[in-house]
Amino acid sequence: MSRQIFAYIEHHNGVADDSALEMINAGKMIDPEANVIALVFGSGEDLNSVCQTVAKTYPEVWKVDNSEIAYPNAEIIRGLLVNILPQDALCLIPHDTLGMDLAPGLSVKLDAACITDVIEFQGVDGNDLKAIRQEHSGQAHAYMSCDISNGAIITVRPGNFQPDESQSEKGQIVDKSSEAGQVEAKRKFLQIVEAEVGEVDITKEDILVSIGRGIEDEENIEIADELAEAMGGVVSCSRPVVDAKWLEKSRQVGTSGKTVKPKVYMAMGISGSFQHMGGVKGNPFIVAVNKNPKAPIFQVADVGVVEDLLEFAPTMTDKVKESK
Amino acid sequence: MDILVCVKRVPDPAENEIEINKDGSDILREDVVYSVNEWDNYAVEEAIQLKDNHGGTVTVVTVGDEEDEEILRREMAMGADHGILISDESIEGSDGTGIARVLKSEVEKGSYDLVFCGAQSDTAAAQVGGLLAAMLDWPYASLVNEIQVSDEKTLKVGREIEGGNQEMNEISMPCVLSIQTGINEPRYVGIRGIRKVANVDIPVHGLSELAVDVDSVGYNGAKVKRLNYFVPEMGEGAEILEGSSEEVAEKLIELLKSKGGIK
Numbered sequence: 001m002s003r004q005i006f007a008y009i010e011h012h013n014g015v016a017d018d019s020a021l022e023m024i025n026a027g028k029m030i031d032p033e034a035n036v037i038a039l040v041f042g043s044g045e046d047l048n049s050v051c052q053t054v055a056k057t058y059p060e061v062w063k064v065d066n067s068e069i070a071y072p073n074a075e076i077i078r079g080l081l082v083n084i085l086p087q088d089a090l091c092l093i094p095h096d097t098l099g100m101d102l103a104p105g106l107s108v109k110l111d112a113a114c115i116t117d118v119i120e121f122q123g124v125d126g127n128d129l130k131a132i133r134q135e136h137s138g139q140a141h142a143y144m145s146c147d148i149s150n151g152a153i154i155t156v157r158p159g160n161f162q163p164d165e166s167q168s169e170k171g172q173i174v175d176k177s178s179e180a181g182q183v184e185a186k187r188k189f190l191q192i193v194e195a196e197v198g199e200v201d202i203t204k205e206d207i208l209v210s211i212g213r214g215i216e217d218e219e220n221i222e223i224a225d226e227l228a229e230a231m232g233g234v235v236s237c238s239r240p241v242v243d244a245k246w247l248e249k250s251r252q253v254g255t256s257g258k259t260v261k262p263k264v265y266m267a268m269g270i271s272g273s274f275q276h277m278g279g280v281k282g283n284p285f286i287v288a289v290n291k292n293p294k295a296p297i298f299q300v301a302d303v304g305v306v307e308d309l310l311e312f313a314p315t316m317t318d319k320v321k322e323s324k
Numbered sequence: 325m326d327i328l329v330c331v332k333r334v335p336d337p338a339e340n341e342i343e344i345n346k347d348g349s350d351i352l353r354e355d356v357v358y359s360v361n362e363w364d365n366y367a368v369e370e371a372i373q374l375k376d377n378h379g380g381t382v383t384v385v386t387v388g389d390e391e392d393e394e395i396l397r398r399e400m401a402m403g404a405d406h407g408i409l410i411s412d413e414s415i416e417g418s419d420g421t422g423i424a425r426v427l428k429s430e431v432e433k434g435s436y437d438l439v440f441c442g443a444q445s446d447t448a449a450a451q452v453g454g455l456l457a458a459m460l461d462w463p464y465a466s467l468v469n470e471i472q473v474s475d476e477k478t479l480k481v482g483r484e485i486e487g488g489n490q491e492m493n494e495i496s497m498p499c500v501l502s503i504q505t506g507i508n509e510p511r512y513v514g515i516r517g518i519r520k521v522a523n524v525d526i527p528v529h530g531l532s533e534l535a536v537d538v539d540s541v542g543y544n545g546a547k548v549k550r551l552n553y554f555v556p557e558m559g560e561g562a563e564i565l566e567g568s569s570e571e572v573a574e575k576l577i578e579l580l581k582s583k584g585g586i587k
Contacts, residue, residue: 075463095450097485100443100502101466104454107421113547114421116449135447136335139342140351141556147547186463187495190480195488207585213338231580232587243506249488257488264585271337285583287576288562294341303579304562305572312569319573320586 003124005034006062006091008081009054010072010098014046016053019094019156021163024057026092026156029121030129037062038171039091041077043070055171057164063173064180071189074101079183082109084176088151090129095155096255103153112151115144119157124148137271138296158255159278198250200234206263207233210253212276213240214269214290214309221246223313224268230320236260238270254279268309272297289313325380325473327371327438329404330427330456331364332386333395334446348552360395363442367503369510370471371440372403378473380437381405385430387415387423396526401517402510412530417543420447424455425541429534431460436498443467443502453502463495466502 007023009016020038027036038058040051043065051063062084068076085091089110093099095117107114115131122130127149134141146152202208209228215221221235228235235251242252253260254276261282268289270276277300280286288301291308298304305312335342339357344350360368371382383406384399386392396407410426418426431439441453443466450466457464469490470482476497483491484504495501531538539545565572580586 074466078458097467097483097491100450101454101464101483104420104424104451105458105464108424108455108458114419114451114455115548116420116451133448135553136340136342136351137337137448140344140553142553143551145549145551150547152547186499187465187493190492190494192485193482193490193492195490207587231585233585239505245509252488255486256484259487264580264583266585285580285585286562287580287585292341294343298562298564301562303576304564305576306564307569307572312573315569316573316576319570319577323574323577323581323586 003031003034004086004089005030005036006085006089007036007038007058008091008093008102009038009040009050010094010096011040011042011046011050014049016050017094018163019096019158020054021057021165022158022161023092023094023156024164026121026161029161030090031124035059039081040064041066041069041072041080043067051173055173056167056169058171059169061171061173062176065175065177066180066182068183068185072098073185073187073189074098074105075185075187076183077102078106078109079185080180081106083180085110088112088149090148090151091153093153093155094158096158099155103155107153110151110153112153113146113148114153115146116155117157118144118154119160138273139294157274159274196248196250198248200251202234202236202251202253203258203260205234205260207231207266208236208253208260208262208264209233209266209268210236210238210270211241211268211309212238212270215241215246216310218244218246220310223310223317227313227317227320230317231266233262233264238276267297267301268313270297271295272300325374325378325437326383326435327374327380327440328383328385328431328434328436329364329367329371329399329440330386330452331368331384331395331399332361332442332445333358333388333392334361337362337446344553344555348554351553360398361442361445363444363503363505365399365510366505366507367440367442368399368402368404369508370503371438373508374438374471374473375403383408383434383436385410385427387411387426393526397518397521397524398513400521400524401513407524407526409526409528410534411528414531414538414542417546417549418541419546419548420449420451421455421547422541422545424452424459426531426534426536427452427456428459429536430529431456433534438497439500441500441502443504450502453500457500460498460500463499464501465493465495465499467504468501469504469507471501471507
């Protein structure tokens with residue numbers, strides 16, 4: 001019998017997350033012969049519609065309908081998963097805000113290994129799963145060995161595995177709701193507070209001059225403003241600039257900020273974490289300015305400048321003005 | 325409210341170019357500038373603010389060796405009341421689960437209402453808080469960016485989720501929270517503050533003081549092991565522009581004009 005691998009499918013408002021298409025290929029990367037089973041948890045019509053969609057990609061879909069998780073609650077989902085997953089299950093979960101909430105605790109309850117934010121698998125040898133992950137802000141890659149003899153809960157980096165877009169499967173939907181049962185939780189979901197809309201809408205701009213930790217001081221933001229103005233764009237930023245309260249949250253690009261689709265993205269003093277780059281869509285022309293030649297941003301940029309942005313940006317501003 | 329904050333000393337990501345040693349067994353540690361993990365620093369600040377507003381104590385704990393004591397003193401200079409260093413050779417090489425087992429035992433020695441961890445650290449695994457909570461059978465919330473005290477038993481916590489939205493939850497205490505950066509503005513710690521706590525006694529707990537099975541921690545107890553670091557074969561990556569700043573700027577302007585990058 002081929003190996004079972006489970007893939008937890010996230011969805012919002014009746015639409016499966018992009019990671020749904022990626023995790024089947026992540027599973028096949030662990031074991032090309034694996035039977036990758038989709039786990040779709042939720043409630044009502046939204047859940048049914050996600051199951052229908054996911055069955056076009058996965059040969060088998062396990063559906064759990066529970067009104068307590070109309071909005072996902074990791075503590076409840078964990079209990080339901082424990083009730084239906086076989087001993088020594090391999091379970092893939094996207095490494096995002098739900099995955100981080102869910103995966104570690106699930107591994108404890110199943111007494112399984114926990115390995116997170118995997119970017120590549122290199123197959124299984126007996127009970128030894130080989131995987132690759134990154135440390136030190138993406139500056140160091142590591143080969144990992146994971147003992148899966150009692151199963152493993154594995155979070156995989158969204159956007160990192162090839163999506164399976166064939167939509168050719170006619171998967172079987174298995175209702176596991178009663179087997180999953182009911183679960184009590186000590187944490188209750190209250191509501192979503194939507195992000196505030198700022199004065200400048202960076203999602204609609206063609207030219208973004210984006211600044212990160214390398215800006216070093218609030219006073220230096222002026223330097224970026226001047227360059228953005230000269231170029232005819234606006235200033236956006238990465239997380240540390242918002243954490244320091246130097247710019248509004250509405251200026252933040254990334255999975256926990258805005259998703260932008262500019263024509264040109266000028267990343268200055270930004271290391272280029274996957275959470276940041278996850279917010280840059282539409283294949284823009286990316287320019288990286290960073291004094292650290294090892295910064296991961298240089299791997300995704302089209303053009304790189306290895307300089308301190310505080311020195312380079314003013315020169316660039318002058319030259320742009322001259323060129324007009 | 326008695327709060328335990330788990331902290332870690334890490335290479336400061338803002339100060340270091342990380343390089344790997346020859347055999348890939350570690351990063352090059354010479355000349356590395358260390359600091360307290362950024363997420364943990366926000367966690368300590370949040371704990372101190374809760375103590376200031378609601379009373380109680382803040383204890384900081386780290387798992388490491390004598391070199392790691394400096395970050396405990398730094399966080400005590402911020403306002404944490406106590407520090408605990410957990411140190412034992414048998415813990416070396418632990419995976420996240422091993423570290424969480426050790427911390428669980430430390431938590432059970434005290435009587436804490438709340439345990440904070442940073443949302444992630446230098447390994448970017450973002451797991452110890454969730455592992456610890458499940459081992460304790462306490463509720464957990466990750467990526468917390470707001471905490472309000474409802475009553476003696478309940479908190480309202482905001483989690484940072486995708487798109488910059490915030491997910492509000494009610495959670496009962498005791499609980500474990502992993503703290504996201506940006507939740508507050510950590511206070512500045514000066515040399516004078518660190519001097520004040522230079523002689524405060526920091527107890528060292530080894531496995532003999534903690535009810536932890538030696539076989540369940542360390543490299544041999546780990547289900548997840550890092551075999552070695554490596555330098556990946558990269559794609560072409562960016563075309564690096566060479567020359568003086570002026571020359572580079574001029575080249576870049578030509579490129580940008582062709583891409584619609586200058587209006």
